[in-house]
Amino acid sequence: MHEIRIAEDLTAIVLEAAEKGNLSKVTRVNVSFGQLIQIVPDIFEFAFRETVRNTIAEDTEVTIEIVPARVKCLNCGSEFRLVEFQFACHKCGSTDLQIINGKELFVKSIEGE
Amino acid sequence: MEIKIMKNILDRNQNMADEIRDILTGKNVIMVNIISSPGAGKTTLLERTCERLVNKYRLGVIEGDVTTDRDAQRLKKYNIPIVVINTEGGCHLDSHSISKVLHLFDLENLDMLFVENVGNLICPTQFDLGETFKLAVVSTTEGDDKPAKYPMLFREARAVLLNKTDLLPYTNFNIENFRSDLNILNATIPLFEVSCTRGDGLEVWFRWISEQIRNN
Numbered sequence: 001m002h003e004i005r006i007a008e009d010l011t012a013i014v015l016e017a018a019e020k021g022n023l024s025k026v027t028r029v030n031v032s033f034g035q036l037i038q039i040v041p042d043i044f045e046f047a048f049r050e051t052v053r054n055t056i057a058e059d060t061e062v063t064i065e066i067v068p069a070r071v072k073c074l075n076c077g078s079e080f081r082l083v084e085f086q087f088a089c090h091k092c093g094s095t096d097l098q099i100i101n102g103k104e105l106f107v108k109s110i111e112g113e
Numbered sequence: 114m115e116i117k118i119m120k121n122i123l124d125r126n127q128n129m130a131d132e133i134r135d136i137l138t139g140k141n142v143i144m145v146n147i148i149s150s151p152g153a154g155k156t157t158l159l160e161r162t163c164e165r166l167v168n169k170y171r172l173g174v175i176e177g178d179v180t181t182d183r184d185a186q187r188l189k190k191y192n193i194p195i196v197v198i199n200t201e202g203g204c205h206l207d208s209h210s211i212s213k214v215l216h217l218f219d220l221e222n223l224d225m226l227f228v229e230n231v232g233n234l235i236c237p238t239q240f241d242l243g244e245t246f247k248l249a250v251v252s253t254t255e256g257d258d259k260p261a262k263y264p265m266l267f268r269e270a271r272a273v274l275l276n277k278t279d280l281l282p283y284t285n286f287n288i289e290n291f292r293s294d295l296n297i298l299n300a301t302i303p304l305f306e307v308s309c310t311r312g313d314g315l316e317v318w319f320r321w322i323s324e325q326i327r328n329n
Contacts (some may be wrong), residue, residue: 001204001235010122021116031122036265038235085264087298095300099268104240105122111115 003039006105007047014057014110023112026057030109032065036082036102041066056112069102126240129208133243140220143329144228145322146242148266149199149250150259151232154276156184157309158250159227163191165319168176170224175214177206177231184229194218205236208243227270234263246271246325253277253284257291265297272303274318279308 010031018026029048033039039065052058055102069082075094088095119125137144145157163172173194176185182197189195196214198206206228218226228244230237238247249270251259255275260267267273273295281288288306295304305319307314 001233002239005203005205005207005236006122006239009125013118013120013122013124017116017118019116023114023116037239038263038265085261085268085298087268087300107118107120109115109117109119109123113114 001043003044004047004051006039007044007051010048010107011051011055011057013107014052014060015055017110018056018112021110023110023113024056026052026060026110026112027112028061028063029057030063030065030111032067032104032106032108034067034102034104035069036099037065037105039105057110060110060112065108067101067104071097072100072102074098123240126208129212130241130243133208133211134245136215136220137226137243137245140223141329142220142223142226143246143325144226144242144244146228146230146237146247147233147250148230148237148247148270148272149232149252150233150234150255151229152310153232153250153252153255155229155250156187158274158276158307159188159229160191161309161312161315162319162322163188165192165195165315165322167191169323170212171222173218173223173226174271175206175211175226176230177210177229179203181232194223200231204231204232204233205240206242207240211242224329234259234266238263238266240271243301249273251275253280253286253288257286257288257295260291260294260298267295267298267302268304272300273303274307276307278306278313279311300309 071082072079073089074096076092078091080090087097149155169179176197185195185197196217248269249266305318
């Protein structure tokens with residue numbers, strides 16, 4: 001259900017950027033979500049549709065890029081893609097890992113006219 | 114025309130959480146964000162913890178609840194500062210709701226502030242409240258697959274408390290599976306296996322939480 005709150009905050013950012021950029025209509029919103037953040041894209045899109053209703057972004061398309069999870073081993077320095085939440089280094093077995101990708105919740109850009 | 118933004122969607126929440134963290138660090142207050150499903154035993158854990166530590170340390174509680182102040186009523190008898198936040202349907206607390214009530218506490222005279230988040234394993238994990246650390250609470254009646262199903266909470270928490278161990282004989286909870294799933298996610302995380310109603314295992318928990326205060 002946190003998709004609703006995220007959609008609300010995204011709408012605020014989109015409308016502010018559109019106003020600054022003198023857009024009269026937003027046609028596309030490009031967002032990037034990390035694989036680890038547990039957002040259901042369908043619920044998010046549904047919520048976003050509700051929050052942009054009666055605004056200049058009402059008819060916008062949303063493009064969601066899912067960023068795969070990557071971690072860095074703080075013991076040996078190797079980086080690898082995280083598979084099935086196995087938090088152990090592929091090379092040295094250390095569990096001291098830092099998540100470098102996968103927690104993104106970014107709005108990259110908007111398009112409009 | 115394309116306008117580049119490159120901004121964290123939850124920037125507003127994050128900025129406020131950072132502010133709260135600075136304030137609490139400045140006042141030497143530890144904030145514990147307690148996250149669990151509904152009914153895992155967050156309030157009972159707080160009752161036991163207050164009962165045991167209220168004479169040693171200065172404790173406070175923020176009770177996040179969808180509606181009612183029933184949890185807060187249960188903690189009234191310990192004479193500690195308690196503030197209720199009703200989210201009116203909202204599935205999580207956020208940093209702005211914490212910021213609105215933080216001034217109600219005398220932070221100079223507080224060692225630890227517990228935040229009982231709304232019962233939910235997904236949404237609260239996403240919203241930084243400015244806490245010092247998250248505590249994940251699970252209970253044996255929920256099933257042993259919680260770490261596998263909700264990995265981010267168990268990855269981000271500083272400790273896990275498994276409650277209702279007294280009910281183990283009546284459930285199909287496999288404690289070995291639970292431990293090994295947790296180990297895959299977070300090999301070094303402390304796990305407290307307790308029964309808040311019967312008291313089993315709580316001494317180890319009290320010792321650990323006291324250490325967090327003493328080492329602050």
